Amino acid sequence: MARSSFQSPKGIRDVLPEEQPYWHRVEETIRKIVRLYGYERLDLPVFEETALYRRGVGEGTDIVEKEMYTFLDRSEKSFTLRPEFTAGVMRAYIEHGLAQRPRPFKVWSLGPVFRYERPQAGRYRQHTQFNVEALGEIDPALDFEIMSVAYHLYSDLGFRNLNFQINSIGCPECRPGFLKQLTAYYAGRKDDICEDCRKRLDVNPLRLLDCKVPACQPVIESAPRISGVLCDECRDHFARLRTYLDNAGRPYVINHRLVRGLDYYTKTVFEVWAEGIGAQNAVCGGGRYDGLAEAVGGVPTPAVGFASGIERIVLTMQSQDGAPPAPPHPAVFLVMQVPQAGEQVVSLLAELRAAGVDAMMAFGGRSMKAQMREANKRNAEYVVIIGERELADGTVTVKYMDAEGQETIARDSLIGFIRARLHE
Numbered sequence: 001m002a003r004s005s006f007q008s009p010k011g012i013r014d015v016l017p018e019e020q021p022y023w024h025r026v027e028e029t030i031r032k033i034v035r036l037y038g039y040e041r042l043d044l045p046v047f048e049e050t051a052l053y054r055r056g057v058g059e060g061t062d063i064v065e066k067e068m069y070t071f072l073d074r075s076e077k078s079f080t081l082r083p084e085f086t087a088g089v090m091r092a093y094i095e096h097g098l099a100q101r102p103r104p105f106k107v108w109s110l111g112p113v114f115r116y117e118r119p120q121a122g123r124y125r126q127h128t129q130f131n132v133e134a135l136g137e138i139d140p141a142l143d144f145e146i147m148s149v150a151y152h153l154y155s156d157l158g159f160r161n162l163n164f165q166i167n168s169i170g171c172p173e174c175r176p177g178f179l180k181q182l183t184a185y186y187a188g189r190k191d192d193i194c195e196d197c198r199k200r201l202d203v204n205p206l207r208l209l210d211c212k213v214p215a216c217q218p219v220i221e222s223a224p225r226i227s228g229v230l231c232d233e234c235r236d237h238f239a240r241l242r243t244y245l246d247n248a249g250r251p252y253v254i255n256h257r258l259v260r261g262l263d264y265y266t267k268t269v270f271e272v273w274a275e276g277i278g279a280q281n282a283v284c285g286g287g288r289y290d291g292l293a294e295a296v297g298g299v300p301t302p303a304v305g306f307a308s309g310i311e312r313i314v315l316t317m318q319s320q321d322g323a324p325p326a327p328p329h330p331a332v333f334l335v336m337q338v339p340q341a342g343e344q345v346v347s348l349l350a351e352l353r354a355a356g357v358d359a360m361m362a363f364g365g366r367s368m369k370a371q372m373r374e375a376n377k378r379n380a381e382y383v384v385i386i387g388e389r390e391l392a393d394g395t396v397t398v399k400y401m402d403a404e405g406q407e408t409i410a411r412d413s414l415i416g417f418i419r420a421r422l423h424e
């Protein structure tokens with residue numbers, strides 16, 4: 001039976017033209033900042049072998065357990081639509097021998113990411129990430145640089161009350177000791193915590209700390225803190241990062257509960273929370289992942305990075321008072337007063353565009369009034385009218401849309417005339 005209509009898949013949205021000026025502004029700012037910080041573009045496939053994410057992101061994570069779009073291709077091989085970029089960046093780094101390049105290897109990507117999540121404001125099943133990674137260095141100055149890329153982006157976009165949540169979640173040296181303390185503490189409190197936390201206790205105890213269920217909050221409050229058991233290297237690394245942040249006057253708070261939802265993190269983790277994007281208020285998240293390279297079959301490679309969802313950036317921009325970015329509008333709208341002017345209008349349109357002047361016309365042989373209405377709706381700066389008189393004299397009439405008056409000029413001088421005015 002034929003379906004009468006279709007809708008986009010649940011949790012997946014269209015970005016209509018009226019929202020595009022925001023996206024354009026974000027992308028422009030991203031391009032400026034990655035150039036400033038020396039990051040090169042890296043484009044990756046939209047799907048990878050499922051095992052890459054299982055090993056990279058981690059078996060016990062929500063992403064791998066519940067959220068991946070996994071499918072068998074026609075040769076029965078299992079692939080997964082990328083639920084994030086980092087594992088793919090590491091796969092490409094190892095596969096192409098990119099460790100030979102100057103270190104750190106600094107790259108950014110932009111594109112869709114897929115997670116089967118429960119849709120709500122700011123949380124979608126397809127979202128778009130701006131992802132930034134720096135591979136090959138353990139220096140905390142690089143953690144600072146990565147956080148600076150995010151800071152710079154959001155300040156340029158005019159975000160208010162910008163604040164970083166930061167934490168260090170240790171390394172394979174010190175974390176096991178902390179997890180022992182944590183599980184011992186929770187073992188005596190199984191009755192006071194939610195069902196999910198009882199599972200986390202076995203599968204992924206670190207994530208006990210970021211449970212949002214009200215009943216678990218007092219338990220988390222009194223839980224042991226990882227800062228108390230960091231090894232010397234992790235403690236020193238975190239202290240140096242904080243010194244860089246302090247020296248730069250960057251706003252941050254140390255959040256002992258920040259652990260992030262992906263397994264590969266070591267040492268630094270951070271998020272930026274923003275107002276106006278619903279309950280899902282992390283506009284970006286990232287950190288260091290010094291063990292990921294080995295987990296996916298490479299040699300030890302320290303690395304750090306972050307990703308930010310463009311949809312959440314746009315929601316934040318929309319929730320702040322600033323004027324929205326101006327929608328695009330043509331410099332010139334061509335109007336034919338009589339049907340015989342049609343050929344001239346089509347030629348002139350091509351000439352204007354070839355000269356770099358953005359121009360439009362009304363299609364479909366509409367009345368003069370309807371064409372003028374469209375010029376108004378499209379917010380054109382100038383309307384250029386060709387009627388019988390203009391056809392006969394080789395002229396055009398230019399009408400200023402934001403002021404009174406019009407003037408008739410030689411057709412051949414139109415491009416110079418418009419260009420001169422656009423540069424005023």
Ligand code: HAM
Pocket residue numbers: 083084085086115117122123124125126127128129131132133261262282283284285286287288289304305306307308309310311312
């Ligand atoms: P993540 O925290 O899972 O980290 O996602 C990064 C950002 O993507 C979030 O802060 C949020 O802005 C956006 N985001 C995530 N899920 C959704 C969703 N369902 N709907 C809308 N936006 C969403 C990562 O993906 C790591 N790979 C980041 C990273 C890079 N760590 C090191 N390098």
